[in-house]
Amino acid sequence: MSDLDVPARRSRRRPARIAFAAGAAAFGLVTAAVVAPPAAAEHAEHWNRAHxxxxxxxxxxxxxxxxxxxxxxxxxxxxxxxxxxxxxxxxxxxxxxxxxxxxxxxxxxxxxxxxxxxxxxxxxxxxxxxxxxxxxxxxxxxxxxxxxxxxxxxxxxxxxxxxxxxxxxxxxxxxxxxxxxxxxxxxxxxxxxxxxxxxxxxxxxxxxxxxxxxxxxxxxxxxxxxxxxxxxxxxxxxxxxxxxxxxxxxxxxxxxxxxxxxxxxxxxxxxxxxxxxxxxxxxxxxxxxxxxxxxxxxxxxxxxxxxxxxxxxxxxxxxxxxxxxxxxxxxxxxxxxxxxxxxxxxxTYPANPSTKVPQAKRRPQVDGHGGQDEYPGESLNLVHWQGDRCASPQDCSATARLSRDGDDLFVYVEVSDDKRGAVLPAEDCKRHWRTDSVEIALDPRGKADDTASTFKVAVLPTTAEGRPCAARDADQNQGPARETAPGLEYASKPLASSPAGYAVEVRIPLAVLPAAADPNRFAVNVLVYDSDTDDKVGQSRLAWSPFGSAQADPYVWGAARLVGYTPPPGRPVDPVPPVIPTExxxxxxxxxxxxxxxxxxxxxxxxxxxxxxx
Structure with missing residues (x-):
């Protein structure tokens, strides 16, 4: 074995824990001058420019x-x-x-x-x-x-x-x-x-x-x-x-x-x-x-x-x-x-919430208004997940309703908010977590280990251009919805009952999911991001299923049985490979x-x- 094969070791010198004057009864008496700066470590490798x-x-x-x-x-x-x-x-x-x-x-x-x-x-x-x-x-x-x-x-x-x-x-x-x-x-x-x-x-x-x-x-x-x-x-x-x-x-x-x-x-x-x-x-x-x-x-x-x-x-x-x-x-x-x-x-994961996604009695019109015939299922309460807790329901609170018509999933979300966050340009739509927005996460087979085999879409209720925008992010194919989710529709409307509140409505063609939707194992999470400032920093986050990283952990998402749904033949059972940016x-x-x-x-x-x- 040559000398280059012998592992070098330096003498061990642990980071010294800071010593404090024993007589300092009050923390305020501890000063920076208790000890003098030590000399440079004697084992410094002066010969090594990279050391x-x-x-x-x-x-x-x-x-x-x-x-x-x-x-x-x-x-x-x-x-x-x-x-x-x-x-x-x-x-x-x-x-x-x-x-x-x-x-x-x-x-x-x-x-x-x-x-x-x-x-x-x-x-x-x-x-x-x-x-x-x-x-x-x-x-x-x-x-x-x-x-x-x-x-x-x-x-x-x-x-x-x-x-x-x-x-x-x-x-x-x-x-x-x-x-x-x-x-x-x-x-x-x-x-x-x-x-x-x-x-x-x-x-x-x-x-x-x-x-x-x-x-x-x-x-x-x-x-x-x-x-x-x-x-x-x-x-x-x-x-x-x-x-x-x-x-x-x-x-x-x-x-x-x-x-x-x-x-x-x-x-x-x-x-x-x-x-x-x-x-x-x-x-x-x-x-x-x-x-x-x-x-x-x-x-x-x-x-x-x-x-x-x-x-x-x-x-x-x-x-x-x-x-x-x-x-x-x-x-x-x-x-x-x-x-x-x-x-x-x-x-110890909590029990996943569950709901049924019923067939709509009347096909929803994607206009930001959710009628009872369009969404006959139960209302899902979104609760605190991360960040500051909402000071009151008026400060931030949200509900969601789901329905299906044919091969389309519809999601309607109402958000109460007392102050609008930063208004981003539409080209910044992917950074939805920095301001007020709604995110919908879907696991079509209900068995994903990460979001690379899921579908996630977020909607900003308004942008600097005066209209909403939608984009996929951190999922099987991220990017603007018009490019990554053909046929997806979305709309938003202000809520008269809330100063900065809004409603978001989305139609998601099940055909754009990375695999055929399993009606008995379909998994969903609905999330709301709330900001009350214009510094592009979020304050509060709400979710239907709020545990851990609720937006990124499919193990957390709730079960949403698609009542009466059978996927068309020929849809892939195994998710298609993800498209991941590597620049x-x-x-x-x-x-x-x-x-x-x-x-x-x-x-x-x-x-x-x-x-x-x-």
Missing amino acids: NDVLFIGAHPDDEYQSLSTFGQWTERRRWSVGVATITRGEGGGNAVGQEEGAKLGLLREGEEREAVAHAGIRNVFYLDKPDFWYTLSGPLTGRIWDGPPQRADTLERLVRLIRATTPHTIVTMDPRPFDQHGAHQLAGRLAVEAFRLAADPNAYPGQIAKERYRPWQADRLLAQNWRFSGPTGPGCATADLTDPASGLPQEGVWEGALSWRTGTTWAQRERDAARVYRSQGLGALPAKITTPRHQLGCDWFSVLAEDGRPVRAQVREQESLRPLYQEFRDWARKVGMPWLANDAQP AARSSDSPASVAQSRRTGVPLGVGPRTRFTP
């Missing part, structure tokens, strides 16, 4: 922002350099500042990320140039897009290369667990777990060692963000000995109330300043000032997945009757030697990425190194 003490691995620009308080403290107090690996540039996300989409949006978001992380002293952001498409809860679907044709199946390979290039002692990533979380976040966490181990294995991607002249590298620690963990507040949260009740893993806390030596403000405030840079994602609407009293500020929480290069073990609790998405995650957790990550991964920005088109590559020696997109330059 970072800590590497964060995320999926999109802004995935790191809720940890910037921690990263800023590590850079300022420990003098540790922190790098960020961002697998995509968020091309499939929203845009609250303009009409850029695809690669142009990705480059815009890169600029925001670089500006934001600079608040925490972060200089290096490495992009893997993988495509971002839509909000999905499926890690496996994300993997098929990142590593399926026309992409090269090399996301893990690039992460292993980046760890070997940057030689971090600590790797921080996202929670890999599946429930109620973006599939891209899950997959970023999974790939980081695998790359943490493989980077030290000389048999993993041996060409990186033999041809590119990297060395195997074993990082000491692996942490995962744990946004769901609710621990104590105040400075004591950073020294508390706590365990995540879900996974059973120890939790590390870093207090956001620590003061920055540079500004004299809390790191919670500096993190807020950074977050507001992500204007395209609506974070610019966050209040400029943190008003929580300092002694009530909490910690950033991280699950400790590995110490001294080895997994931290926890008791394994097996779950029975796993649905396919959770069974796949359990199998992955076993494969990587961390089966406890699947503990309680599948939540991605390239590092070669980013002057900032090109300059960083020249400075660090890490190739653009973390691709193969063709020339060895220490």
